[in-house]
Amino acid sequence: MNNNKIYASPLTFPIYQTSSYAAPEGEKYRYSREYNxxxxxxxxxxxxxxxxxxxxxxxxxxxxxxxxxxxxxxxxxxxxxxxxxxxxxxxxxxxxxxxxxxxxxxxxxxxxxxxxxxxxxxxxxxxxxxxxxxxxxxxxxxxxxxxxxxxxxxxxxxxxxxxxxxxxxxxxxxxxxxxxxxxxxxxxxxxxxxxxxxxxxxxxxxxxxxxxxxxxxxxxxxxxxxxxKTLGIRMEKINSNAMKIARILEDNPGISKIIYPGLPDHPDHEVAGECMKGYSGIVCFKIKTDPEKFTANLKKIVPANTMGGTETIISIPVTMSHRSLNADELGTLGVDSSYMRLSVGIEDPEEIIRDITNALNQ
CATH class of the missing domain: 3.40.640.10 (Type I PLP-dependent aspartate aminotransferase-like (Major domain))
Known part of the structure; x- marks a missing residue:
């Protein structure tokens, strides 16, 4: 029998990989579907x-x-x-x-x-x-x-x-x-x-x-x-990147419309400024070229059906997150196949702008 005891104070909260707990240890921890x-x-x-x-x-x-x-x-x-x-x-x-x-x-x-x-x-x-x-x-x-x-x-x-x-x-x-x-x-x-x-x-x-x-x-x-743990650091960088990208893409001739709450022409710019610390990391825009060719020409930005990561991701809502809406519903939202949703990451924003510009030019 080993009588040695291991004492540890982990800096990271440990994973309690268990389905259940020894009874009777208390009313709360019985089964991990309920509490873990x-x-x-x-x-x-x-x-x-x-x-x-x-x-x-x-x-x-x-x-x-x-x-x-x-x-x-x-x-x-x-x-x-x-x-x-x-x-x-x-x-x-x-x-x-x-x-x-x-x-x-x-x-x-x-x-x-x-x-x-x-x-x-x-x-x-x-x-x-x-x-x-x-x-x-x-x-x-x-x-x-x-x-x-x-x-x-x-x-x-x-x-x-x-x-x-x-x-x-x-x-x-x-x-x-x-x-x-x-x-x-x-x-x-x-x-x-x-x-x-x-x-x-x-x-x-x-x-x-x-x-x-x-x-x-x-x-x-x-x-x-x-x-x-890194939410604050990431969001500071993402907020900053998204604002810079939105401002520069406003002047891109291959883009017909930019949607970002940080821009003065956004319909909710004032309320966003009052209640938000930053305007977050999603920038939407409409392109003047074929959407499939545009996404195929991107070299750094990854097309995917998600958002919020450290890497910049692009999606086409009509074929991804909002594919279940009908034409009338999409029309009310102003969303069509040219509508892009860019989830901005923590990279150098110049790289993202360059990638979008090159894909549009091709």
Missing amino acids: PTVENLGLEIRDLEEAEDYNVFSSGMGAITTTLLALSKPGDRILTHLDTFARSYHFIRDFLGKWGIQADISNPGTENIIRGIRKDTRIVFVESMTNPILRVNDIRAISEKCREVGAILIVDSTVPTPYNLKSVKLGADIVVHSGSKFISGHNNVISGLIAGRKDLIEKIDAMRRTMGTSLDPNSAFLTENGM
Whole structure:
């Protein structure tokens, strides 16, 4: 029998790679689908970043959204969202929840349209603080005031700006949602979802998460939390790069339109300046050339169906993230095959500008 004991104080929170725990050690840790220390450590980080009362952690961003909405809604409720939200969120609210007797109201883009769509019997309002893919910046404070008037719960997906650039809970959101796979983890190596907000609501969502099994595994929690350590440094560089790229591409003759909240002609430039620390890392633009040839001519920028990593990535929403929207819906958003979504990384911005310019010239 070895009586030697190993004492260690790890600088990095360890991975608790276990399915269960020895009993009776306490009421909390029984089974890792319910609670796991590595996952809990990640949750405490997002709670503190958002300056919220409580947290929960999920197997994906969509797992966080679907579990939250299922926990807080019931047949007969009315949920409002907007057309320019992420396509899968939009379809889950309109199509899936609609099958269960929940009324979905869909507003057009913009804070004024969202506020106008909130009725006296609206139960939940689900918005994105910065929308994907048309980059409208919603006034969370104004929307939250309207929600309080009617007693609606405000859920904000803040994946694009991250808590570094915008703190939705401080602006009045009841629950803030993040896809941890994007800017928060920042290295394109993990799928995870996070929420933070009111304790009374989180308790209901936590019970639903344990029942549905949308729990995060400890390895993914470790990777997400490890990436989160550099969130501030990465977002500072990404914010700076995106602003420089947007400004220079404005003058490119091969581009017909630039969409970025940091530019003065953006419809939400003023509200973004008031509520955001930085304008985040997504720059959208319309090109005058064939989109397939353009992406094929890129040498450094990678075409992919994601965003938020350290490397710059480009996507075409009509064939990737928003391929499920019909022609009328895409037309309302102003999104067509020429519409590019650039997720800016931490490289030298001159290299990104040069790559785009060369691809357009070819």
